[in-house]
């Protein structure tokens with residue numbers, strides 16, 4: 168099929184475009200970010216995703232995917248248009264739908280044959296209705312267009328694998344012709360006929376759910392709210408473990424062995440940051456309030472997340488002595504999670520800002536995300552080498568569980584740090600080893 172992905176140089180858009188092209192479709196990715204479009208035309212991905220660049224190079228060579236800043240060119244031949252633009256939070260917690268509305272206005276002007284408009288962006292059903300109204304101003308529903316909700320569940324860092332081996336595909340629509348087009352789009356994935364590289368193949372059947380648009384969006388919001396709840400839950404349990412002398416690592420193991428619970432998203436840490444969980448949970452809280460429903464549980468999940476950042480900050484500040492003024496802290500792990508260069512809403516950057524505001528000097532290190540962090544936060548010194556980041560510091564905090572931190576040469580760390588406080592938020596270090604090198608150790612739980 169001929170597919171257009173609007174927002175096709177972003178995380179979701181690019182993975183969707185590359186994934187659909189690999190399934191055999193002809194893909195045009197449209198994006199307003201001309202720098203990214205140019206990079207992508209040359210086969211360079213602005214986002215770090217495992218396995219993406221080689222696949223992209225091959226698809227470009229075969230002419231299966233193209234990038235453009237022109238929506239006119241992008242949708243000229245398209246039978247289906249995916250919208251994958253950002254839907255950030257508004258200051259009141261609501262959803263900023265302005266990018267999606269701009270796209271809908273363009274589509275209303277440009278669509279000239281029956282086209283399915285599939286929304287990948289996460290948005291409340293009210294916003295979907297808003298897009299529908301914009302399209303209806305110029306186009307006849309059911310005849311010239313159908314609007315579909317097709318929420319995305321990919322995890323950054325393993326986005327392509329998630330595209331090809333999704334836990335489920337959810338399609339929300341009120342129109343049978345639109346369902347039929349969506350089935351054609353995903354058919355090579357569902358029936359296993361797509362010729363995929365070994366790493367992306369799966370024999371496991373992929374659940375394919377067809378629902379109404381509002382149910383589809385609620386599946387997305389409920390999924391993220393549940394994941395956030397697990398994170399806040401285990402962070403609260405970790406805080407209790409520390410106060411009651413219990414080992415949270417062993418508690419997680421014991422909890423996770425219960426098949427009704429499982430281990431996923433039960434690692435204590437600094438809390439949930441990143442581009443989705445907090446934004447989507449805040450949007451859900453806002454939706455509940457707008458509909459006169461009191462979201463007590465969801466509110467508490469957000470509150471625990473806020474307190475968790477303060478807990479990490481206090482461990483550092485109290486551990487360094489009466490005042491952070493004149494002290495230096497190394498923050499290891501700047502992306503919102505390991506395996507990506509995405510620092511959007513990264514709690515590491517919030518922590519760095521809070522530390523700098525309280526008078527500390529801040530060093531930053533990350534294996535992938537230094538340029539992105541530098542762009543967002545300039546009041547720190549960044550180091551490519553982790554031992555250089557640790558040189559002369561009073562304390563260091565490990566926020567991501569990459570191998571580089573797990574395998575730190577503690578002898579070198581002890582020799583290079585000024586004072587030896589290591590706050591191991593992700594539990595990647597062996598406390599006994601750390602202490603035996605004359606360093607001080609603190610953790611969550």
Ligand SMILES: NC(=O)c1ccc[n+]([C@@H]2O[C@H](COP(=O)([O-])OP(=O)(O)OC[C@H]3O[C@@H](n4cnc5c(N)ncnc54)[C@H](O)[C@@H]3O)[C@@H](O)[C@H]2O)c1
Nearest residue numbers: 174176177178179198199200251252253254266288289319
């Ligand atoms: N990032 C994730 O892990 C993830 C996972 C699931 C769902 N989502 C949802 O997917 C959506 C996109 O998220 P993202 O992380 O990919 O965002 P992103 O910021 O990485 O990508 C959005 C892209 O849209 C482009 N854009 C904005 N306005 C445009 C316009 N008018 N025309 C063409 N392009 C335009 C931007 O230049 C950008 O490249 C959001 O709703 C998000 O909540 C994201």
